[in-house]
Amino acid sequence: MAGRDNSTSNRKLDLAARAAWLYYIRGRTQDEIATELNVSRQNAQRLIALATSEGLIKFRMDYPITECVEMAERLKDRFGLVFCDIIPGERRDEAPVAGIAISAAERIESYLSSKAPAVLALGTGRTLRAAVAQVSSMERPQHKIVSLVGNLTRDGRASPYDVAMRLCDRTGAQCYPLPTPVVADDIEQRKLLQSQRWYKTVSSLVLQVKASFMGIGEIGWGSPLHVDGFITDQELADLVSSHAVGEMLGWAFDQDGVLLSTAFNERLTAPPLIVPAERPTIIMGAGAAKAPAIRAALRGRLANGLITDETTAVRVLELD
Helix, strand or coil: CHHHHHHHHHHHHHHHHHHHHHHHHCCCCHHHHHHHHCCCHHHHHHHHHHHHHCCCCCCCCCCCCHHHHHHHHHHHHHHCCCEEEEECCCCCCCCCHHHHHHHHHHHHHHHHCCCCCCEEEECECHHHHHHHHHCCCCCCCCCEEEECCCCECCCCCECCCECHHHHHHHHCCEEECCCCECECCCHHHHHHHHCCHHHHHHHHHHCCCCEEEEECEECCCCCHHHHCCCCCHHHHHHHHHCCCCEEECCEEECCCCCECCCHHHHCECCCCCCCCCCCCEEEECCCCCCHHHHHHHHHCCCCCEEEEEHHHHHHHHHHC
16 A cells, blocks of 8 residues: 555656646646646646645756846955855845755756766755755765764754755765764863764865865854754853854854864864865855854855855945
């Protein structure tokens, strides 16, 4: 019975994909699709809606928007970036995660399209998880995907934002996770974890990466690092007292992009950030709360690539 249910579900998705292809690519009307697929017009409409809800449709616009291109060039010149993509701003307060995710997915795919074996490194976060979900399915077994941050929370739960395995599932690439908590209990535990053979393998791959993609977070009450349980109230208070404004892979830094010498940073299990960034190191994120952290990371040369929206880009330039 279970096999029959799966077969029916797959058949429905096949029809949904055909309907969506005919509608969006071939420009057929719903009546024409209904005739070609031998279904009712209402069913054709439902199949197209199903394709959208199941993520079978990915919308990407090739036409560059002048203001965004000009803003990207200003940021590249100001901070010496190797890559910058600014998506159109939205008339609302929430960050445009979907647009940033599509841009990041396109960039990730550009590296994965190479036939020569390459190593890509990934951080973590909501936006990066959304980006990986937008990457087209492909078979790239020659590539390696390495995680730059631990995949466990403080209490041993798997992090919901670990993305390396997700990308490997979509691309067939070789996966090298970092099976550690993001933050060790003490320095001795951190040293023990980093002395393991698998950790040294990950560290060696980090030095070979073609490009790195990571989210960026603000430091403050209610910030993702705090809400998701990766940092305690006391640790957060200590970072705020140390004038931390942002973090990448957990590494906290001040308004000038200088990594802080704090007890929290000393217990991070993530490989250290390379400063200044040498290979393409692309951060992604948007929103008024993240603008100071983005500006600081670029100012301190912690990253040399950026994907954000034009509203945040304007704010970053104003802060600088």
